[in-house]
Amino acid sequence: MSSPTALHEGSWCTVRPELARALTDARLQAHHAARLVSAAGISYREPALDDSHTSMRWSAQRGGLSMDVGDDVSVALWLAELTVTIARAGRQVAALTLSGRTMTDAEGLVRAALGRAGLEEGRYTTQRHFELPPHPIADGRAFEVANGEGSGELARWFGAAAAALDETARERGGSAVVCWPHHFDLATLITVAPGRTTGAGLSPGDGYYNEPYFYVNAHPSPPPDALTQYPLDGGGLWHTHEWVGAVLPGSTLAAAAGAQREQVRRFLHSATGHTVSMLRR
Missing domain, CATH: 3.30.1460 (Yope Regulator; Chain: A,)
Structure with a gap:
């Protein structure tokens, strides 16, 4: 067996193992928030048999999940702040802080921002063919980032x-x-x-x-x-x-x-x- 390849110096984000089991709510809120980004893939990308049109890439610079849709439009969820951004050709169109907003509120704001970015608003849908784990956010509770x-x-x-x-x-x-x-x-x-x-x-x-x-x-x-x-x-x-x-x-x-x-x-x-x-x- 070959020897393992070392990670590049400085690429590792140090984590706190003692907090690993205290991240449940943060994880579930982020999972539901990511629905706003994956919805853009469902709405504007060509469907793929392996569902890759719903997948998101990691952006290390700021720490978020993003995807490109349409003509130079990108949608991203920044995990630490729980903020969604929409940009076109590298220029930010909207930055939506989710804390204090319901999913319904967030969906409407993202839809409107995508329209301002040049996409057809009416095509944006959060309907999906897979289930998310249960969380009060799905029942109308607002997102909440207590201390980050x-x-x-x-x-x-x-x-x-x-x-x-x-x-x-x-x-x-x-x-x-x-x-x-x-x-x-x-x-x-x-x-x-x-x-x-x-x-x-x-x-x-x-x-x-x-x-x-x-x-x-x-x-x-x-x-x-x-x-x-x-x-x-x-x-x-x-x-x-x-x-x-x-x-x-x-x-x-x-x-x-x-x-x-x-x-x-x-x-x-x-x-x-x-x-x-x-x-x-």
């Missing part, structure tokens, strides 16, 4: 993951790292052979782990009883409940930035190495 600590920490997790996953994608020949609105995960997909793929990503938390966690999975899934042959580096573990994959829970990361970076790097390198090997058999 949770949303800021969530942004750091995404930033750290983007750096690590970019390296994994380069090392393994994976796809561009994007955020999928369905599960709100940031991921790359590595094709080993036709119909045989392995995905590496970061989930900010879900029903399986109430904290951010790095994961590596495979399609087709390997038999769980074969996993003992493949020990994981970096403190990773094999998950076998309802899906099979390697997991590194965020709360188990080291405290220091350099140690965090190395731990995640070793986990992703070993886990993707194992899944690629299993898929080649």
Whole structure:
């Protein structure tokens, strides 16, 4: 097995593992807010069979999820501030702070801003073909960023993951790292052979782990009883409940930035190495 590629100096966003299990509300609010961005892809992009028209890219400069639609129009959600911006040809058309606004309010403001950016307002729809996890925001409660600590920490997790996953994608020949609105995960997909793929990503938390966690999975899934042959580096573990994959829970990361970076790097390198090997058999 080749040695893992080191992350570029300065690319790692240091996270606080002790806060990993305190990000639930920030994560759910951001997931629902991202619906405003993915809706632009549903409304204005050509539908893709793999749903990539709904995906968003990570913007490291300010810490947000964005996509391009129409003629030079971009829509972005900045996680730390929970703000949506619309720009055309690089010039900002609108900046909408979500805190204190309901989803209905936000939808109307985004729709109007897209119209000012030159797109057809009537095409913008937040109707979607996938479900989001329940949260009072879906029932009319306003967004709320109390002190920014949770949303800021969530942004750091995404930033750290983007750096690590970019390296994994380069090392393994994976796809561009994007955020999928369905599960709100940031991921790359590595094709080993036709119909045989392995995905590496970061989930900010879900029903399986109430904290951010790095994961590596495979399609087709390997038999769980074969996993003992493949020990994981970096403190990773094999998950076998309802899906099979390697997991590194965020709360188990080291405290220091350099140690965090190395731990995640070793986990992703070993886990993707194992899944690629299993898929080649």
